[in-house]
Amino acid sequence: xxxxxxxxxxxxxxxxxxxxxxxxxxxxxxxxxxxxxxxxxxxxxxxxxxxxxxxxxxxxxxxxxxxxxxxxxxxxxxxxxxxxxxxxxxxxxxxxxxxxxxxxxxxxxxxxxxxxxxxxxxxxxxxxxxxxxxxxxxxxxxxxxxxxxxxxxxxxxxx
Amino acid sequence: xxxxxxxxxxxxxxxxxxxxxxxxxxxxxxxxxxxxxxxxxxxxxxxxxxxxxxxxxxxxxxxxxxxxxxxxxxxxxxxxxxxxxxxxxxxxxxxxxxxxxxxxxxxxxxxxxxxxxxxx
Numbered sequence: 001x002x003x004x005x006x007x008x009x010x011x012x013x014x015x016x017x018x019x020x021x022x023x024x025x026x027x028x029x030x031x032x033x034x035x036x037x038x039x040x041x042x043x044x045x046x047x048x049x050x051x052x053x054x055x056x057x058x059x060x061x062x063x064x065x066x067x068x069x070x071x072x073x074x075x076x077x078x079x080x081x082x083x084x085x086x087x088x089x090x091x092x093x094x095x096x097x098x099x100x101x102x103x104x105x106x107x108x109x110x111x112x113x114x115x116x117x118x119x120x121x122x123x124x125x126x127x128x129x130x131x132x133x134x135x136x137x138x139x140x141x142x143x144x145x146x147x148x149x150x151x152x153x154x155x156x157x158x159x
Numbered sequence: 160x161x162x163x164x165x166x167x168x169x170x171x172x173x174x175x176x177x178x179x180x181x182x183x184x185x186x187x188x189x190x191x192x193x194x195x196x197x198x199x200x201x202x203x204x205x206x207x208x209x210x211x212x213x214x215x216x217x218x219x220x221x222x223x224x225x226x227x228x229x230x231x232x233x234x235x236x237x238x239x240x241x242x243x244x245x246x247x248x249x250x251x252x253x254x255x256x257x258x259x260x261x262x263x264x265x266x267x268x269x270x271x272x273x274x275x276x277x278x279x
Contacts, residue, residue, distance in 0.1 A: 016264070019173070019174040019177045019178065020170055020173055020174065070169075070170070097168060097169050097170040098170060100168055100170060100171070101168075101170045101171065101174065104263065104264045107264065113242065113243060115242070
């Protein structure tokens with residue numbers, strides 16, 4: 001099994017995701033709701049042999065904020081999505097784009113390569129990835145805010 | 160100077176564009192394409208001076224794009240920005256005529272180092 005995926009600090013998140021979102025605010029900590037009813041979305045990161053080695057989760061408010069802000073959709077859409085727990089197709093595409101960039105949060109010059117396999121709502125995570133939810137060796141949470149859109153909690157979990 | 164960014168990820172194109180600005184290359188004319196085939200068409204019409212291309216893309220990979228440009232005698236500066244940089248890939252890239260290969264994650268400093276000699 002591949003090992004050695006680093007967990008980022010807040011500065012690294014600002015450094016990387018700040019290239020996508022001006023004025024991004026990141027604070028360490030936060031409580032992540034990973035229950036099926038919570039509506040979170042996860043990027044599943046796999047090693048070169050296809051094994052899930054890390055997860056990046058955005059709770060429903062952050063996923064909606066990411067999804068709306070990336071295409072500059074009306075900020076009011078975020079509230080509707082949080083209420084329904086259903087992201088629009090465009091928002092899901094945007095979350096996929098952002099999760100692809102988030103692979104860089106758990107890689108450095110010395111770590112093994114990984115890539116985004118796909119994004120899933122927490123209730124539809126494949127079994128191997130869902131297993132990582134409760135068995136991750138490392139995890140770190142961050143409270144992220146995007147100007148005008150709001151935000152939520154990001155979690156990163158590694159084997 | 161005209162710079163073409165080729166990557167199938169919208170987010171990555173945004174990041175490359177912003178990193179170019181942070182590296183001090185903000186005064187150039189920057190255009191984008193989301194795969195190699197579209198890049199080839201763009202190159203023929205807008206004639207960029209520099210192409211920054213991802214390696215893996217649908218329709219036409221970055222390497223196929225470079226090989227096509229070389230076989231057609233198109234003169235421009237071509238470099239890769241890619242996650243995977245194995246010795247084999249590097250050999251193929253430079254063998255096909257790439258001038259540089261920047262590995263992700265990159266920084267404004269690595270852009271300055273690799274692109275500085277090629278951007279006027």
